Amino acid sequence: MDTRVGTGKERAVNGHGETGGFCTTCVFGLQFVPHGIDRSLLDELQLVMRHVGPFRRGAVVFRAGEPLRALYAVRSGVLKTVYAGSAGREYIAGFHLPGEMVGLAAIHAGRFPCDAVAVDTAYLCRFEFRSLTALTARAPAMQEQLLRLLSRDIGSAILLAGDHSADERVAAFLIRLGRRFAARGCSASEFRLPMGRRDIANHLGLAPETVSRAFGRLQQQGWIRVRERSVSLLRADELLRLAGALLPA
Amino acid sequence: MDTRVGTGKERAVNGHGETGGFCTTCVFGLQFVPHGIDRSLLDELQLVMRHVGPFRRGAVVFRAGEPLRALYAVRSGVLKTVYAGSAGREYIAGFHLPGEMVGLAAIHAGRFPCDAVAVDTAYLCRFEFRSLTALTARAPAMQEQLLRLLSRDIGSAILLAGDHSADERVAAFLIRLGRRFAARGCSASEFRLPMGRRDIANHLGLAPETVSRAFGRLQQQGWIRVRERSVSLLRADELLRLAGALLPA
């Protein structure tokens, strides 16, 4: 079964479950409403939102070129967003963990610039786009949160663009992954990689072999322990120093 | 005088000038209102907006770490946004031409993640952030436009992150610059580079020498003509083919 991560997540999140009919992953996981919120707005959010899935490994959620009809949030599992490059090359812009939003880059042109593909069996929330913007227009807190999500994506994309060594990239990747797991209530220093080496390499702009060697070097230093897809971050301080400027402040 | 480009722009834009007290660069250049708009909303936009400048070459508009109080739009001149890297390295995430928005990446954390520095004497519009979001909350068309601007930045940042050859990067850079000039009513195929080689190289993640050689190769092919900061794109078709996946659809 390849749903290990997915089910783990679901349990973690659904522990305090779908309180009163609401999907906590969507509402609180997205932090659409950081502090507390009008009950009526919650109801409205509920209305523009629909649960979809499962998408099994390799299944496509949307394809590049399709008109933007809806944005998606991951409830469980993992997605990747894939841009087509020249000569059949493709580039993985990001991985999306539970509570994270997918498709924001489509707003600009009104159509998706990339494919979204399940890396590990995924369940999603689907937000009808027009209704969502109508809603955020009436709820300033939500509008601002949506802006914040977009703005965050700009930041992370920019970080990948700088020129950094393979070890820096890998260290930063691990740290960020850990932080994102932590945000979901999992361990920040011990986790399973939801994706294979090839995908990691592609995402970081490296060859799979280089990722392997980088893992090797970091392990050599005693800063991490990698065994297949299980990772332990032993010296977060050193990794952090290495990753340096590659991490969001 | 180093305001050659700046003054050229100003003339082009201010030809149909500040109609009825409005800054056309801000309102229409930003395309906050693509088609037509309520006069009252225009008045409100006017209220949250203030003209500032000039910022002379090298002058700082905001610094990394400062709390986000306002967003900026370029009226004339050119800005660059600079991220601090490790070991004193710095990375230019983008250049900002008249009509373009600066500072959007700050929304996420509420503080600027980068410096904004004038590349060429610049005049700006300053939008008080809280008032701006309050306004967009009441004007759905503006909200959507703001979302679109953010989304576009995600797209362009992602493109730079892929792995592409030096020639591809340079070709894409020139084409995009041309398009942006064209959007301001200037020639898409003949223009002056507002920034030096060092800045171009840094932005593209290359060494200045490599940019120079790439220019050389493209010129060799007869696809461009470069003389100092003057550029002519002679074979846009070939450049486009080269730039390929590095360009927004």
Next chain:
DNA sequence: ATCGCCGCTTGACCTGGATCAATGACGGCC
């Protein structure tokens, strides 16, 4: 007009990471 500075170009060399190739370790399937 001359000088000096700085940005651009050009050449020679070096290196990090890509590429190619071979081997080992799982996991799925019959």
Next chain:
DNA sequence: GGCCGTCATTGATCCAGGTCAAGCGGCGAT
């Protein structure tokens, strides 16, 4: 249980682009 396809690691080689080091030309200052 044995077979095979996929994925990860490891070693050997190659190359695009970085680095170092001169030249060159334009422009501002005196």
